[in-house]
Each structure stands twice: as structure tokens, then as C-alpha cells.
Amino acid sequence: MPKYRIAWMPGDGIGVDVMDATRIVLDKLGLDAEYPHADIGWEFWRTEGEAFPQRTIDLLKTCHCALFGAITSKPKEEAEAELAPELQGKGLVYRSPIVRLRQMFDLYTNLRPCKAYPGNPLNYRDDLDLVVFRENTEDLYSGVEFHPLPDEVRAALKANPAMNKFDSVPGEDIAVSCRILTREGCRRIVQQAFEYAKTHGYPTVTLVEKPNVLRETSGLMTREARKDAAEYPGIDLWETNIDAMCMWLIKNPQDYGVIVTSNMFGDIVSDLCAQLVGGLGFASSGNIGDAFAVFEPTHGSAPKYAGQYKVNPIATMLAARLMLSWLGEEDMASRLEAAVAAVIAAGEVRTYDMGGSATTLEVGEAVAARL
Ligand code: NAI
Ligand code: MG
Numbered sequence: 612m613p614k615y616r617i618a619w620m621p622g623d624g625i626g627v628d629v630m631d632a633t634r635i636v637l638d639k640l641g642l643d644a645e646y647p648h649a650d651i652g653w654e655f656w657r658t659e660g661e662a663f664p665q666r667t668i669d670l671l672k673t674c675h676c677a678l679f680g681a682i683t684s685k686p687k688e689e690a691e692a693e694l695a696p697e698l699q700g701k702g703l704v705y706r707s708p709i710v711r712l713r714q715m716f717d718l719y720t721n722l723r724p725c726k727a728y729p730g731n732p733l734n735y736r737d738d739l740d741l742v743v744f745r746e747n748t749e750d751l752y753s754g755v756e757f758h759p760l761p762d763e764v765r766a767a768l769k770a771n772p773a774m775n776k777f778d779s780v781p782g783e784d785i786a787v788s789c790r791i792l793t794r795e796g797c798r799r800i801v802q803q804a805f806e807y808a809k810t811h812g813y814p815t816v817t818l819v820e821k822p823n824v825l826r827e828t829s830g831l832m833t834r835e836a837r838k839d840a841a842e843y844p845g846i847d848l849w850e851t852n853i854d855a856m857c858m859w860l861i862k863n864p865q866d867y868g869v870i871v872t873s874n875m876f877g878d879i880v881s882d883l884c885a886q887l888v889g890g891l892g893f894a895s896s897g898n899i900g901d902a903f904a905v906f907e908p909t910h911g912s913a914p915k916y917a918g919q920y921k922v923n924p925i926a927t928m929l930a931a932r933l934m935l936s937w938l939g940e941e942d943m944a945s946r947l948e949a950a951v952a953a954v955i956a957a958g959e960v961r962t963y964d965m966g967g968s969a970t971t972l973e974v975g976e977a978v979a980a981r982l
Contacts, residue, residue: 624912626680745877892923
């Protein structure tokens with residue numbers, strides 16, 4: 612039996628293209644693994660009314676981790692309209708499989724490295740090495756939302772007098788999404804960030820929140836970060852508000868290293884960081900828990916390019932690199948990163964986003980050739 616069992620989840624659209632290219636590289640590396648295919652995404656919503664079928668959940672439970680391409684998702688009304696005719700009118704509700712996956716397997720760390728590889732014409736600067744730790748299961752993405760606002764929820768919210776200003780607004784005209792942070796959620800993401808800074812030699816950890824306005828939630832995160840910082844005397848904790856951080860990241864991104872934040876701010880800041888080092892074609896992420904992890908490029912399914920094999924697979928290869936590291940295959944991880952960096956630096960094989968005309972699979976072959 613192979614050493615590793617890795618769920619292979621291409622998903623929709625270009626998810627398939629980038630995963631095909633990445634497979635060329637993994638095969639060349641000779642990772643001792645099997646890759647059982649797992650169904651996920653829009654096709655399964657349309658045809659089965661479930662984007663994340665139970666058989667996929669069962670399969671994931673038999674795997675060490677998963678590599679994931681991308682999925683298509685659409686707002687509520689469109690999702691219902693695209694269901695197969697026999698599934699319509701049954702009250703099926705589309706739920707994001709990615710959010711469910713993160714919550715179901717308690718993948719509480721979203722790790723997003725954003726490094727500028729020399730020679731990438733899309734780099735904002737060449738001296739950037741940012742790593743975002745985004746809390747992945749709580750915050751505004753907890754899924755605790757109401758519309759219309761039920762009377763009992765309104766009554767409960769009135770425990771805070773700030774709610775009184777909405778007294779005259781009927782329930783159907785109010786939508787509420789709850790920002791929920793727990794002490795444990797804050798503690799463990801902050802701890803991951805400090806530990807990473809320590810083991811990878813970063814002198815600072817920057818906490819990105821908004822405690823002056825979100826006094827309770829950001830306040831809790833800030834207190835946990837300060838507590839943890841005290842245990843890492845060699846590493847400075849910098850505290851920055853999310854809005855200011857967006858500005859600083861444009862002005863002086865080279866000043867930053869490890870960044871830690873809650874779910875939604877992390878979603879925003881990590882896309883900003885990704886763009887500084889070449890954009891969606893380069894942005895990889897790991898959704899990591901204590902016992903399971905899912906690695907993915909951060910881009911979506913880019914339907915207009917689906918099946919054309921023209922998009923950049925580097926983000927997915929860098930996700931595979933994170934996966935190898937997580938599995939403890941550090942040697943393969945470094946070789947893969949070095950091969951990707953060499954192809955970027957050589958500048959001969961580039962997809963359209965880098966100004967070239969190579970196909971997705973040609974990039975796969977070029978990286979494999981450097982291994
Ligand atoms: P997207 O990331 O799919 O694409 C936006 C644009 O970025 C593309 O049109 C393309 O120009 C460029 N792009 C994306 N990946 C690229 C790559 N590897 N190489 C070169 N260029 C690339 O975002 P969009 O268009 O907002 O969403 C499309 C679908 O994907 C939606 O259904 C959305 O819900 C879903 N989505 C899924 C995600 C996931 O699976 N994790 C994340 C983001 C969006
Ligand atoms: Mg995002």
C-alpha cells in the first residue's frame with residue numbers, strides 16, 4: 612500500500628486544468644501516494660442537490676489529506692434555478708462546500724504564504740515574503756445569520772441597547788450575520804502564527820484586527836495575542852487595524868512577515884498579499900487542522916477559461932508544496948519549490964497572466980523537467 616492516501620478533488624472549471632498539471636509534478640517527484648478521486652462542486656449540486664456529497668465526506672475520512680482545485684458557487688436564487696428540474700421546489704439549500712469542509716474537519720488554520728519569486732514580472736516588489744494566518748472556522752463566516760430577523764432573536768439582541776435604534780424596522784427588512792470569536796479559536800490561530808514565526812525565523816507577528824470599533828471580538832483576539840506574545844520573547848507583536856494594514860501593505864509590504872487575523876479580515880488581507888506577489892496564479896493555501904488538512908490554490912473556477920488549459924497552475928503546485936511540508940516530506944517540498952522558482956526565473960514557459968502563451972500542462976512539464 613502507498614504511504615499516503617490523498618483525496619484528489621479537482622472540483623469545477625479550471626480546478627481540473629490546474630490539478631492535471633500538478634499531478635504531472637507529483638508523479639515526477641515520485642511521492643509514494645494514491646489519489647482517490649472525490650466529487651465536489653457545482654455539478655453535484657445541479658444533479659444531486661448536494662455540492663459536498665456524503666460519499667466525499669466518507670472518502671475524506673479515509674485519507675491523510677486532500678488536494679483541492681476550485682469550485683463554482685452562486686447566490687441562493689441562481690443556485691435554486693440551476694437545479695435539475697426533478698430537484699426543484701424541494702427546499703434544497705445550497706451551502707458552500709468549502710466552508711462546510713473547513714468546519715466539519717475543524718481546519719482552523721488557513722495558511723497563505725505570499726512570496727515574491729525572483730523574475731516574476733507580476734511582483735509588486737521582489738523582496739516580499741509574507742505569510743498570512745487566517746482563522747478559518749469562526750467570525751462572520753460562522754454561518755449564524757438571520758433574514759428575516761425572528762422576534763426571539765431581536766428580543767435577545769436587545770440585551771444590548773445599541774439594538775434599540777432598529778426598533779422601527781420590520782424583521783423582513785433586517786439581515787443579521789453574527790461575528791463570533793471564541794477564546795480557543797483566537798488562542799490557537801495566534802499560537803500557530805507565533806510558532807511558525809519562531810521555526811521559520813521571522814522577527815515579528817502582525818495582528819490585524821479592529822479592536823477600537825469591534826471592541827468585544829477584536830478585543831478578545833488582541834488579548835489572546837498579547838498573552839501568547841509574552842511566551843515568545845524573541846518575536847515582536849505588532850498590532851494594526853485592518854483598514855490601516857491595507858494601506859501599509861501597499862506602502863511598505865517589505866516590512867511585514869507573519870500576519871495573523873480572524874476569518875473575514877484574513878480573507879481580505881490575504882487576497883491583497885497575493886496580488887503583491889503575482890495574483891491568483893501564485894496564491895496557495897492550506898486549510899489545516901490537528902488531524903486533517905486540505906490544500907488548494909486560492910483562486911476560483913474561472914468558468915470562462917474552463918477546460919482551455921491556459922491558466923496558471925503555479926498556485927496549485929505551491930499548494931502541493933505546502934501539502935508535502937505538512938506531510939513531513941520536507942525534501943520533496945523544497946525540491947518542488949525550487950523547481951517552480953527556477954521555471955519562473957527562466958521566464959521561458961509562462962501562462963497568459965505572466966505575459967506568455969504556454970499552456971497549463973506545459974508549465975507542469977517545465978516544472979517536472981527541473982526536478
Ligand atoms: P476566479 O478566481 O475564478 O477568477 C477570477 C479571474 O482571475 C479569472 O477570470 C482569471 O482572469 C483570473 N484567474 C483565476 N485563476 C487564475 C489562474 N490560475 N491563472 C491565471 N488567471 C487566473 O474568481 P471569480 O471569477 O470571482 O469566481 C468564479 C467562480 O469561482 C465563482 O463561482 C466563485 O464562487 C468561485 N470561487 C471559488 C473559490 C474556491 O473554490 N476556493 C474561490 C473563489 C471563487
Ligand atoms: Mg477569498
